[in-house]
Amino acid sequence: MTHKTPTLLLKTKSTPSDAYDEYFTNKNYNPLFIPVLSHQFHAANLAHIRDLFNTGALKHDNPERKYGGLIFTSQRAVEGFARMIEEDADEQIASDSSKSLPLYTVGPATSRSLSSLVTSHLPHATIHGTDTGNGENLARFILEHYNNLAGNKNGRGEKLPLLFLVGEQRRDIIPKTLMSGELPEGERIGVEEVVVYETCVMESFEGDFTKVIDSYKSEDYDGGGEKVMWVVIFSPTGCDAMLRVLGLDSSSNDNGNGVLVAPGKRVFVATIGPTTRDHLRLKYGFEPHVCAEKPSQEGIGGGIERFMEGRNGK
Template structure:
């Protein structure tokens, strides 16, 4: 058995550099709960999760007010063909908008067509057309599913009037989500929006998927604005990657994306003190034990790396970072054996490119299960067993 085995006799501390989600946190549940069923217990580690909040988020009041007006008046669906979320904070900001509009007595109820007015097939089409909401992972999917369920109980909820449907949680990162949107949104256009076919005397006839028999009698010109592919609305934070807008804009079937910054983010003033205090408390128990730190955002990661001795005062990698415990026969050299893990490629690339530190593992999917898989594989590779 490896010399590291005795150090893993108890649950491995895992520091999650994020604010604990309320009321329940799926990462806490996954890492503090029972070991996954159907797996050999000898290769599954026990963990003791702890949260160290890094970021504080400030809502963009002007942007949220603008979104509220769009939702309240029904302009949101007339202007956009769907929405994109890659951040749970963006979902929380949107939930504030939805609840504020639902609780506003001045919000418009669904407009009623006067009895003598003829049917408007295009207005009816807008009501029936699905409003796709694209998400990057299961956390954003759960948050939006909860919001949808809550809005179902609200009479005339403007959010439910959008006819929202959630897609893309399986993609795991922005690049995969962008590729999925290109396929799915185009298919949605073909199924629910107008397309053309040529006939000898009627060269441009609008069709509406399976319901085309209801709308096929009404001719449209080729440049009719009702036939234009609508842009997608992307709710973002102050710091984000541009992989999704860039990919969708560069595609042959271009999809326009409009970004709205719904919150600003900064590192909490107390983060460094809280993180160093947590490390000291762990040191008091057993200084050279294996412990895991999970980085959820590039912001604050340099403070963390200095805290574990991987960056010096000039933000350069230290000898300890260059020669880690598993690279020198398992000797702890009087220091904790840190395993640095990132939640995805954004944080991985930041640590690698900006800090000069190669993380030990990076989750392929930003989920508790994806994170656990990478940590387990790394610990097993280094022969850290219970």
Template sequence: MSNTDSGPEGKVPILLLKTKSVPNDTYAERFSTLKDGIRFEPSFIPVLEHTLQEKGLKVIRKLLRGDKIGKHELATHGGMVFTSQRSVEAFAKVMSDMAEIGDGDGTWPLLEEIPIYVVGPATLNAVRSIPQLPSLQVFGAETGNGEALAEYIMEHYSEWYGHLNERPPLLFPVGEQRRDTIPRRLMDPGLPYGTQIPVDEVVVYKTGVMKSFEEEFKLKLQKTENRTSRWVVVFSPTGCEAMLRSLNMLDPDTGKAKPADQLKGERNTYIAAIGPTTRDHLRKDFGFEPDVCAERPSPEGVESAIMKYIRQHR
């Protein structure tokens, strides 16, 4: 793989299949500076659209209205888990809507007395941005993935409620499509009595592919097709099929990725997966192996994986 590029100012396009965060996007910042002699050219192509699920929001609303999330005796949940920005946004919207119509006094001090667990810096930032909850106790952001967060919760939550014979349930707002890593680990029937942590999953949003994605992605691919090399970073299993189809890497008859010898022309497009969930989805559903998988789902993790690949293939 060459570290040069035929595009403007020798930049290597990096197509980030996500909505650009505002006001600042850490991926844009990370890939806009010189890296080991390489200048990347980041651009964003939104893939996902999220629809709030009223049934789940109603559950959250009822819990907040009844002060059921807290450490007092009558609370039904003693902590919360967030593993996506969208679940945080859905939870925050419930509070905002309640405050707007005068449902409650607009504050929830009981939530500031319990542990809130998050996975990764993006989710942490989302939680920290909830205006109604400026003093939450947030833990686990450094874990980086669901497996590590589950192990962290097992130890931390058990210490937090060590004075109780049984652990109070955790509230886990989630999307319709999610892995069961955390509930499976925390509620493992093989755990000793009293050490299991009940997890109450509440679906607050569902995710689908934006209708405009394929068209926008193809246009960006056309504009960069003559570059010596370019990278595509995929952030979610949702959209993988459309991505492979747009790259002409998908066999329409089998629904699987085409063998390498069937791809025409010299290869110039490289695929990076944000983490093992997306990588495993590409492997299992399409028989496709991305070129790299970030060890941590962060701008630093993606950059590290890509730069390691480039250095090895120069």
């Protein structure tokens, strides 16, 4: 029987189906999900956004319009926004407010989450930035797109700011880039951040991760070739616990050879993108073996395949 490479996906498995599960299963991996994060939505701030919709503060023909569009860089922010729209927003006003409303997003997963909401509740909104891949690229895209977008001003001819729905832990690259003092004043774009969810590491994560690694270590090894396990990281949160379980700290690195956790058994690490990779580099001195070129299952899978081919000398 063909050996399937165990692949630990440090995320909650999506329901009713998960694209990572389907992809890695079909590619002869054995995917296993270990949830890392727990999330709590910020009810008061989501209520504030609901009120913006219900009062027409986002309607394109309102001379007192407050914002020209919305920015999303996480699926959790989309989820909180979607719940608010579906459960609390006035359906007709939300639909009207979607006219000429750009929604900026980063990565295909977040875009897919937004697409279903647009279809059902915001029929006139448009989604942009799907293929930008990270916050820095998205910010550059927004500068080009929004500054040339008709209807980005209020009734007084002032450029409208963008509303950025975020978690309490985030990088500031997007607002810094859009509001940079190095830009000509006419090109700057105001950004107002609203925290719509909070994140923390699940109490069970380190124990769950330890159990899987210990089981891998204790599997029978016949010496007939090296066994490999991959760990895929989707967020900087929880990285310290993962490295602790693997026995790594700031003074140790594997020089690209993988973490030898038992005779003949190595663990390699892949990240969903440069934010998590840089977090591992800067905070822990650890260089992940793969960083996805695009934040998707294909991006992760393709990076793993190229790494293994190079390592095996193919």
